[in-house]
Amino acid sequence: MVFKRKLDCVSVAFDYPNIPKAPRSCRRKVLNKSTDDDDDAKMCAMDLLASLAGKILEEGQSSSASSNAFEGNAQEIKQEDHHKPVKSEFSDQGNSVSMPTYENTSDKCVVNSFSFPDNDGILERTPMSDHKKIHGETGGNVNVNTGFEQGEAIDGMGDGGLTTNTCNLEDKTALVVQLPKPVCVDMIPNDSLARHGNHTNLVRDDDEKLYSSRKCSNKFTSYKSPAIRRIRKSKYWKQVSKDCGHYKADVGIKALYRKRKSCYGYNTWKHETIYKRRRSPDRSSVVTSDGGLCNGSVSKLPQKRDSVKLSIKSFRIPELFIEVPETATVGSLKRTVMEAVSVLLSGGIRVGVLVHGKKVRDDKRTLSQTGISSEENLSNLGFTLEPGGTSKVPLPLCSEDPVVPTTEPTSLCERSAAASPTLDSGVPHADDVINSGNVVDNNLELVPYQSEISVDEPSSDSRALVPLPALEEVKALAIVPLNQKPKRTELAQRRARRPFSVTEVEALVQAVEELGTGRWRDVKLRAFENADHRTYVDLKDKWKTLVHTASISPQQRRGEPVPQELLDRVLKAYGYWSQHQGEHQARGAPKDPDMNRGRALDSVVSV
DNA sequence: CTTAGGG
DNA sequence: CCCTAAG
Helix, strand or coil: HHHHHHHHHHHHHCCCCCCCCCCCHHHHHHHCCCCCCCCCCCCCCHHHHHHHHHHHHCCCCCCCCHHHHHHHHHHHHHHHHHHCCCCHHHHHHHHHCCCCCCCCEEEEECCEEEEECCCCCCCCCCCCCHHHHHCCCCCHHHHHHCCHHHCCCHHHHHECCCCCCCEECCCCCCCEEEEEEEEEEEECHHHHHHHHHHHHEECCCCCCCCCCCCEEECCCCCCCCCCHHCCCHHHHHHHHHHHHHCCHHHHHHHHHHHHHHHHCCCCCCCHHHHHHHHHCCCCCCCCCCCCCCHHHHHCCCCCCHHEEEEEEEEEEEECCCEEEECCCCHHHHHHHHHHHHHHHHHHCCCEEEEEECCEEECCCCCCHCCCCCCCCCCCHHHEEEEECCCCCCCCCECCCCCCCCCCCCCCCCCCCCCCCCCCCCCCHHHHCCCCCCCCCHHHEEEEEHHHHCCCHHHHHHHHCCCCCCCCHHHHHHHHHHHHHHHHHHHHHHCCCCEEEEEEEEHHHHHHHHHHHCCHHHHHHHCCCCCCCCCHHHHHHHHHHHHHHHHHHCCCCCCCCCCHHHHHHHHHHHHHHHCCCCCCCCCCCCCCCCHHHHCCCHHCCCCC
C-alpha cells in the first residue's frame, strides 16, 4: 500500500496533460519501436516503478485505492508546486548551474540529469561544448549512449530491508531521474512513506554537470514574419555542430529545431496512455502492460518474513536535448523537461534485473530462486532500465497545420496552475512567445537524445561509443537502442514531405511569372505568406522540380499530376526569366510582350 | 538572411 | 527536402 502510494505519486509527476505541445516527433516512434523477445513488460515510467516494486515484493498488496491515491497525490503535488518559488527550482543546492550569460534568447541544452526525490526539480543545462568535454572526447559518439545502460550499485541495507539505492547508468549523458531519498517499497503500512511520497524534493546530482553554452544558444529570438522565422537553421545548426564538436548533437539539434519551428514533428505525447494505464482499474502493485510482468510471477516468496524490501533510489534515463528560449517561463521549462521525460519513458522502457551482475531473464522465477531474498546480500541486486519497451500508442501523426496548437486531450490531471501562468493554456503566453503567433514555434524542443542516435552506421558508432560499463550484460543493453532503431531516426529528422497541391503550384507559377526566378523571398511573401511550412527555399526547389517536370514526358511524371497548362506556364516563365535576368527585378509582373505572346498570360488566375 | 545549386 | 557556399 505504502509503496503503492509512492508510486502513484511518482506517476503523477509525469502526468502533464495540457502541456503545450512541444514538438513531439517521431523520435518517439523510435523509442517505441524496439521489439524485444523478452517477456519483460513494456511499460511506462510509472509502470516501471510499479513493476519493479511489484516484482520484488513478496506479497502483492493489492491495494485498490490506486485511483484515489493517484488523484490525491496529484492534488498535493499541485499544491506543492504552487507554494514553491520558481526561483528555487534553479538555485537549489548551489549546484544548479547558473545560467551563463546568453546573448540569445534560446538555448539548447542537454539535460544531463535531474532528480526528483522530493518536490523540487532542478534542471541543469549544459552547453554543448562543455557537454563534449564532459562526455569525453569520444568524438560524436557520445550520444550513442542513449540507452539505459545499466543499473546496479545497490546499497545493501542492514535491517533486513533491501535498499536499491541506485539503479543508474554510468553514462553521463543520461538524464537522471533520481530519487535520492529512497522510495521505500515496503509492505508494511507506513504513513511516513506515504507522506514522503507526496513531498518529493528534487535533488541535484552532483555528479552530473550541466552547462550551457552560448554556442548552443541561438537566435530564435524575434522573428518578424513566418517567412523569416523559418529561415534560420542551416547556418545556425551548422555552427552548433561545429561548436559542439559532434555530429550526433548536430543531428539532434536540428531535429529539434525543425520540430519546434513547424511542428513537423509528430505529436507523440503519451500522456493519455500513461494516464490510462495508471488509471486502469486492475492496476495493481504490478503493472502488466504487455503481458509482461504480473503479480503472480513475483509473489512466490514463502512468507512474509522472507519478503524483500527494497527501495529504488534512482533511475537514469537517456540524455535529452532541450531547447528553451530565454523568454520562456520557468513553467514552460518545467513542462519541457516533463514532456521530455514523459515521452522518453512512455516510449517504452523495460526493467532488467541483475543479480550478481547477471541479468535475470526468466520472469517466472521467484525472487528467492533467483537469489533475491532478505537473507542474501541484496547489494548483489541491480536493476537496469532498457529502452525497448513497446508502446502501444499509435504513432502520432504530424499535425498538418503547425499553427494549430495541439492541446493535450488528456488533461485528467490538471496541471498545476501555480507552476506557471502559462501552464494551463495550450497556447503560450506572451512571455513564452517569441514569434508572432505560431504557437508551435514557441514550444520547447525536446528530443530524447537517444532518438538522435546514429543513423547511418550504427555499428561503427556503437563501437566508438563511450566506454561501456564493465558488465557484459550492461554492454549489451547499452547497445540495444543503437541497433534497434537506427534507421528510423533519420526519417524523424527530416521535415515531413508535403507535396504541393495544384493550387499551390498555380500560386507559385503565378508569382514567378510576375517576380522572376531570383526573388524567392518575394515569391514567398507574395504567394505563400501564410504558408508557414513553405519556405522560400521550398518554393525555389519546387520551381526547380516544376521546370524539370515540365521538361519531361507526362509518362515520366509522378505524383499528383500538374495541369499541363501550368507546366506550360512554367516553361514559359522559365524561358522568359532566363533571358531577362536582372530585369524587372524591381517588381511587378513582367510586361514583356514575349512573355505574353506565346500564350494567354492574361488568363492567369488572379490572386 | 537570401540565393543558387548540388545532393 | 537538405545542405552549403557565397553575397
